[in-house]
Amino acid sequence: MQIAPEQLEKYSSAVTLSDMEVFVFPELMYSLVLANIMSPIIWRWRDEDCFKKLEGKSPYKKLLRLRQYIMDEYEFNLDLETWGLTSKAKQLKRFEPFISPEDITKSNALFGYHGDKYYFDVDIRKHFGLDKYDSDIIPYWKTETVEAMDAFIYRPGYSKKAGECVSLSALYAAAAFIVCGVPLDDIFMVLTPLHSQNFIDVADGVLTNNRRLVTKAMWFNGTAISNKAQRALRNENVTTVAHNTGCIHCLYGDATIDQGAYQRLCSRLGRYLSTDIDLLMIANFLRTYLEYHKYFQFCHSFRGQQKFINAEVIYHYEHGSNFRIADATFDKLINEISEEDFSPYELPGRICCEKLRNFIQYENIDLQTDDGRTALKNFLNPFVPETDRFVRRLADFIRIEANLPAKEKNYIATTPIEIPTDFTKEQIVDYLQSIRTGNGTADLAVYAFRDMETCDWRPFVTAAIERNPVNLEKVGSMSADEAYQWLGQMDDASIYDGKRLAQPDEVANYKRGDGLEKAFALANVLRNKEPNEDIRITVDNSDVVVKGRKEYRFVSDKRLQSQIQIAPDGSIDVHR
Secondary structure: OOOOHHHHHHHHHHHHOEHHHHHHOOHHHHHHHHHHHHOHHHHHHOOOHHHHOOOOOOHHHHHHHHHHHHHHHEEEOOOOOOOOEEEHHHHHHHHOOOOOHHHHHHHOHHHOOOOOHHHHHHOHHHHOOOOOOOOOEEEOOEOOOHHHHHHHHHOOOOOOEEEOHHHHHHHHHHHHHHOOOOOHHHEEEEEEOOEEEEEEOOOOOEEEEOOEEEEHHHHOOOOHHHHHHOHHHHHOEOOEEEEOOEEEEOOOOEEOOOHHHHHHHHHHHHHHOEOOOOHHHHHHHHHHOHHHHHHEEEEEEEOOEEEEEEHHHHHHHHHOOOOOOOOOOHHHHHHHOOHHHOEOOOOOOOEEHHHHHHHHHHOOOOOOOHHHHHHHHHHHOOOOOOHHHHHHHHHHHHEOOOEOOOOOOEEOOOOOOOOOOOOOHHHHHHHHHHOOOOOHHHHHHHHHOOEOOOOOOHHHHHHHHHOOHHHHHHHOOOOHHHHHHHHHOOEOOOOOOOOEOOOHHHHHHHOEOOHHHHHHHHHHHHHHHOOOOOEEEEEEEEEEEEEOOOEEEEEEEEEEEEEEEEOOOOOEEEEO
């Protein structure tokens, strides 16, 4: 299946899957999920005892177990130079036919995006290590397939598999479907300039956040971990939402996502991001804002008698306990507190949290209205200074407005990816192959999957010779002969099964590869060291020959056949 020349940029991007490429071609995000679903790796998870024990349980129950499995097996990788460096100028020129440089700069973290005032205040670029890229040089921030994530165990310094946030979100989406039985229709991928998450529409909603899952109760619990999980949706615009029906992008007028599905996300996510004020929410709010503890107290009934305790003391006990204030474990926490820390009288100068709760509920206070905020400020004035700020913070705590792409788009009807949860891996592969001609996301998924038997080879070769800086960096000043010897010393095992191929940077980073993969790594080196020479790669089952000024031979287990000619101007000719 040969792709049109004007599609080469997009299809080669399905191979490299950089942050920039996914931003410009948003359909690539779901293509990676489908590639992971076709991979045998996640299917093997279903045979793990921890998941077999949950057979017959709800998808929600399985999701909670999946969280622990991913936390045990994977690390969060934020090494920005894992996949090497490139230049802003080169990438802006590359994407200019698709999106303006100004729009990329405003919306993409690698090109100077800083976010809103909050991100300026915390110096978010420094937090992520982006501040040192203040010239034309930027990281080539690639998203990993599940195979590349698992192969991190071969890299120095890693004891586990690993991936960055976009890789982890794609992993979670695929695993939620394969292992937990969550229908694809209930999984929405939500990307911002600095983060990638999934909203899974089960129970009250679940957000994936790097290696973790965040339920609605966890979202509002006021802990440092939950507050960090909120950072992206509180402070960034959502650039892309990807779904099995299609995608929607903040900058593009056309959207392929089903309009009803997008409306459902907006509604369900909105409900997930908002809550009512009860005693638990007041306790959660005070857990976040320690500076307000000195104005509050809690009361509790002992054998019919009310006793009071100041907020500082009860939160001190909570900090070292497995139990929490105002939730189902509150009585157990109270039992851990020394009786001496309680007072039989209401503490002067402090507002009782229970009275605050009763006032809000009795008066039906709505903090999203001026009248509601004014009423609460008047109630709190005798106890809490700067009540405007307190009420504004409380209103923000209980409700977040996600900055999703505008609903007003030109919705283009497309055929959704419809895969029943009881399909086998083989049925899914056959299904996606069967709809490739009518569904661009499915077609791109096969390229992200690296299926060299059914794909046009030009996108893979283009990516291999143009976008693999780590391979060139590792070779450094070696001659072509020395690079050939360096590759020959590596393990001959591919990280991809069957007739699928690793890119040169994957070979270089993980120090392993099939002979055909090493051949492309050497071709990448020759393009750099012998730019004026034609390069020919002959693939004849187990025999692979790379010819530049000299001839280099490799042995492959991939059992593929192809003739590839790479001209000095970068043009690629492939005969199968």
